[in-house]
Amino acid sequence: MNGLGLYFDVAHLLAGGLVLVSFMMLYQFRMYALLNFYAVHALVLSASVAWQALIQGAPHLYVTAGIALVFKALIIPVALHRIVQRLGIHRTIETVVGIGPTMLAGMGLVALSIGVMLPVTGSADILAREDLAFALAVILLGLLMMVSRHNAVSQVVGFMSLENGLVLAATGAKGMPLVVEISVAFSVLIAFIVIGIFLFRIRERFDTVDVQALDSFRGERR
Amino acid sequence: MNALLVQGSQMLLVLALAPLLTGWVRKVKARLLRRRGASVWQPYRDLLRLLRKEAVVADSASWLFRVAPYLIFSAIWVAAALVPTFAINLIFSWSADLIAIVALLGSARFFLALAGLDVGTSFGGIGASREMMIAPLAEPAMIMIVFTLSLLAGSTQLSSIVAYMIGPEVGLRISVAMSLVALVMVALAENARIPVDNPATHLELTMVHEAMVLEYSGRHLAMIEAAASLKLLLYVSLIAAIFTPWGMAAAGQGLGHYLVGGVAYLGKLAAGGFLLALFETSIAKMRVFRVSQFLSAALMLGLLAVLLLFVSRNL
Numbered sequence: 001m002n003g004l005g006l007y008f009d010v011a012h013l014l015a016g017g018l019v020l021v022s023f024m025m026l027y028q029f030r031m032y033a034l035l036n037f038y039a040v041h042a043l044v045l046s047a048s049v050a051w052q053a054l055i056q057g058a059p060h061l062y063v064t065a066g067i068a069l070v071f072k073a074l075i076i077p078v079a080l081h082r083i084v085q086r087l088g089i090h091r092t093i094e095t096v097v098g099i100g101p102t103m104l105a106g107m108g109l110v111a112l113s114i115g116v117m118l119p120v121t122g123s124a125d126i127l128a129r130e131d132l133a134f135a136l137a138v139i140l141l142g143l144l145m146m147v148s149r150h151n152a153v154s155q156v157v158g159f160m161s162l163e164n165g166l167v168l169a170a171t172g173a174k175g176m177p178l179v180v181e182i183s184v185a186f187s188v189l190i191a192f193i194v195i196g197i198f199l200f201r202i203r204e205r206f207d208t209v210d211v212q213a214l215d216s217f218r219g220e221r222r
Numbered sequence: 223m224n225a226l227l228v229q230g231s232q233m234l235l236v237l238a239l240a241p242l243l244t245g246w247v248r249k250v251k252a253r254l255l256r257r258r259g260a261s262v263w264q265p266y267r268d269l270l271r272l273l274r275k276e277a278v279v280a281d282s283a284s285w286l287f288r289v290a291p292y293l294i295f296s297a298i299w300v301a302a303a304l305v306p307t308f309a310i311n312l313i314f315s316w317s318a319d320l321i322a323i324v325a326l327l328g329s330a331r332f333f334l335a336l337a338g339l340d341v342g343t344s345f346g347g348i349g350a351s352r353e354m355m356i357a358p359l360a361e362p363a364m365i366m367i368v369f370t371l372s373l374l375a376g377s378t379q380l381s382s383i384v385a386y387m388i389g390p391e392v393g394l395r396i397s398v399a400m401s402l403v404a405l406v407m408v409a410l411a412e413n414a415r416i417p418v419d420n421p422a423t424h425l426e427l428t429m430v431h432e433a434m435v436l437e438y439s440g441r442h443l444a445m446i447e448a449a450a451s452l453k454l455l456l457y458v459s460l461i462a463a464i465f466t467p468w469g470m471a472a473a474g475q476g477l478g479h480y481l482v483g484g485v486a487y488l489g490k491l492a493a494g495g496f497l498l499a500l501f502e503t504s505i506a507k508m509r510v511f512r513v514s515q516f517l518s519a520a521l522m523l524g525l526l527a528v529l530l531l532f533v534s535r536n537l
Contacts, residue, residue: 009394016396016397016530019526020396020526103518103522106522110529111529130533130534
């Protein structure tokens with residue numbers, strides 16, 4: 001089927017695991033469990049990137065893996081834990097539609113990204129093709145998470161998981177410069193800080209981080 | 223001839239071992255809760271006692287109520303005999319594949335639900351309706367697992383799948399891991415184990431399986447109990463055969479290999495029962511309305527496994 005054997009199998013395992021953890025995040029009901037799964041997501045991402053570094057013989061990818069490990073698997077989840085504690089919102093997460101329809105929509109998105117990516121990238125390396133297909137799936141699942149949750153904190157987690165998908169896509173395609181990756185990582189960190197500040201501002205104004213309150217403030221609700 | 227012999231001994235083996243597995247799970251659960259628990263042979267004594275007792279049948283029961291236990295028992299026994307336990311070369315596996323096993327289990331479930339409805343008590347009705355809430359999610363999940371495995375092995379026959387799984391070309395595949403998790407979830411739901419249903423209680427408002435069989439007594443109840451333990455044995459040996467096929471005797475091997483396969487099978491059953499008891503004591507039962515989400519997660523895992531396999535095949 002392919003000439004790469006174990007290399008391909010492990011890459012497939014890790015990239016598929018990333019999609020699986022995205023689904024687990026969609027399935028979570030509790031805020032803390034969601035944050036823990038975000039940490040797992042980043043952990044799997046960093047393992048996947050490190051494996052790509054090993055296969056491609058590209059040492060700068062180890063730096064990317066290290067960034068993913070330190071920032072995304074440690075600092076951001078811990079910070080989000082503290083934000084959630086300060087905001088006092090460790091209750092059940094409200095979703096827009098039920099878990100079942102969200103899951104089905106997610107499956108549809110995965111099928112869509114596989115159906116789109118495999119024909120389009122016909123001539124590329126098989127590892128890159130597969131990584132691109134899974135990365136698009138992770139990105140779309142992150143977007144799905146952002147639209148299917150009312151709570152601003154879980155929307156932030158959705159955004160962060162989307163960014164993990166971008167990193168996966170970038171490592172799958174060979175030859176992305178290190179500068180770009182570092183700047184992407186730091187811009188995400190800055191976005192995270194800005195979002196964190198906004199969370200507290202939203203809470204101060206509206207006494208909640210449920211974004212539906214913003215809709216009614218703008219006069220968009222019936 | 224050899225295959226026929228293996229098939230026959232396997233049919234008797236699963237029937238003989240099924241109550242022992244149930245007793246073993248109960249014993250381990252009791253020990254984990256620091257109780258002494260009944261002996262592991264207790265289910266055999268229960269079955270013998272039930273067989274000797276008089277069967278009391280409700281006035282409103284039709285003929286269906288009386289034949290359903292035998293139908294259920296025979297369907298599940300045939301299904302359990304189709305799963306390779308200690309040897310691969312079963313003579314029936316060329317005529318019945320994994321989909322046939324799913325169909326046999328589905329028909330057993332159908333008759334059980336009908337029998338629950340037949341007498342017209344409210345408990346039977348509740349049990350049947352809940353069973354039918356679980357079934358439409360558990361069966362597609364099971365079918366997805368079957369698809370994953372048969373895509374991998376290129377056949378829906380269990381012997382070919384097991385032979386593929388023993389072979390060297392399996393590799394490291396996430397689809398297999400996902401289908402393992404999904405199969406465990408489906409098995410928990412199908413056997414009415416703890417996160418879905420509690421096998422140890424009667425007269426609880428959340429019970430599913432026990433509510434349907436509440437009206438049975440005597441030899442009918444014995445058939446139903448035997449069928450329930452056979453079903454547990456079936457799922458444990460299915461998981462063991464597909465995901466831990468080591469030690470199983472292949473076609474044309476000598477008596478020694480069969481003995482090794484038998485000992486390995488006993489070890490797998492003991493380990494499976496222990497893990498089940500450990501899992502059940504460490505988790506709480508979930509609300510009935512969460513069950514659909516639990517099973518939709520299993521369905522999702524199965525679907526995802528098929529999709530990921532599709533990707534790695536099309537590259």
